[in-house]
Amino acid sequence: MKLFRKKERQNGRSGGLLSRWFGKKEVQSGRPSEKKESVWPARLKICLAWLAWILLGTGLVWSFGYLNQYIRREYPQAFQEGPLELANVPEWVESSWIDAIKAAVGSGLFALEEGSARRVWEKLSVFTWLSDVRVQAVPGRLRVVAKYRKPCLQVKTSSGKTIYLDEEAVVLNAPLLTSLPIVELRGLPSERLGKPGQVSRSEEAAAVLKLIDILQRMDEKCSPNKPLLTEIKAVDIADWVRGRNPSAPQIILETHDGTQVYWGAPYGKAAVFLEADETEKLSSLYNFYIRSGYTLQGKVKYLELRTPVAQRPRPR
Numbered sequence: 001m002k003l004f005r006k007k008e009r010q011n012g013r014s015g016g017l018l019s020r021w022f023g024k025k026e027v028q029s030g031r032p033s034e035k036k037e038s039v040w041p042a043r044l045k046i047c048l049a050w051l052a053w054i055l056l057g058t059g060l061v062w063s064f065g066y067l068n069q070y071i072r073r074e075y076p077q078a079f080q081e082g083p084l085e086l087a088n089v090p091e092w093v094e095s096s097w098i099d100a101i102k103a104a105v106g107s108g109l110f111a112l113e114e115g116s117a118r119r120v121w122e123k124l125s126v127f128t129w130l131s132d133v134r135v136q137a138v139p140g141r142l143r144v145v146a147k148y149r150k151p152c153l154q155v156k157t158s159s160g161k162t163i164y165l166d167e168e169a170v171v172l173n174a175p176l177l178t179s180l181p182i183v184e185l186r187g188l189p190s191e192r193l194g195k196p197g198q199v200s201r202s203e204e205a206a207a208v209l210k211l212i213d214i215l216q217r218m219d220e221k222c223s224p225n226k227p228l229l230t231e232i233k234a235v236d237i238a239d240w241v242r243g244r245n246p247s248a249p250q251i252i253l254e255t256h257d258g259t260q261v262y263w264g265a266p267y268g269k270a271a272v273f274l275e276a277d278e279t280e281k282l283s284s285l286y287n288f289y290i291r292s293g294y295t296l297q298g299k300v301k302y303l304e305l306r307t308p309v310a311q312r313p314r315p316r
Helices: 002-022 038-074 093-105 114-124 203-220 238-242 278-291
Strands: 084-087 129-138 139-148 150-156 160-167 183-186 232-236 251-255 260-264 302-304
Touching: 084 093, 093 183, 114 129, 114 139, 150 203, 183 203, 203 232, 203 251, 203 278, 260 278
Parallel strands: 084 139, 150 183, 183 232, 260 302
Antiparallel strands: 129 139, 150 160, 232 251, 251 260
């Protein structure tokens, strides 16, 4: 009987170890134990969770690798560097303007990406003499396309600095231009022009710009090879601004040798001041210019255009 019970206890211990693994009934000290919950479902869940994480990580790595290859294939400039290219620069633009652009954005290599293009655009957009600025990363370079505002008038400030007005009367705080012939506006304080980047509200400046535009059109028709406007150094409106002498011409054109052309009232207002109309003034001016060998210099001390032809004294 003792031998039988000893074997039974041994079988109970071995049966308990197997039952814990296979989930069977455990027998200890010869007594049957209660049926325990199986651990296989929990272990299976853990294995499946690890497998899911491994598959997810593998998928992300593969996806980023594919995306990287796609970007390199479709947008190779995103992984390259290149110089700055200024496209469609007008011939009249001088090196001082180009140097100002390079000083603002740099002259080295640029990352050919959207972020780099945006940074260059932000730096160039503050220039009053540039408009419609567009910067784009293209294969091999960073291209800048912009509209360069061409100065039509220059005004010297009390400090000796030169500011410009373009054909739209926008005040330009631009680098100095030396080779481009620009008419100087005299007699108008620079403070009345407005701030750089703004459209000037000066009535006098607008009248002079309009007259210059008319002379440019006349040059294209009457003297395209030797424009009259190239002989005009300055436009003096000091008497108009002061308004002290009503008989003085409001607008005076001055050539490089000091010859003065009394234009008079602003364009379109000749009748108000009982002057010769604009057609008559232009006809007299260009007839004299052509008869004098396409020059206004060295012929007369001044040229009066205000008096109508019918009121001019005729030789007897």
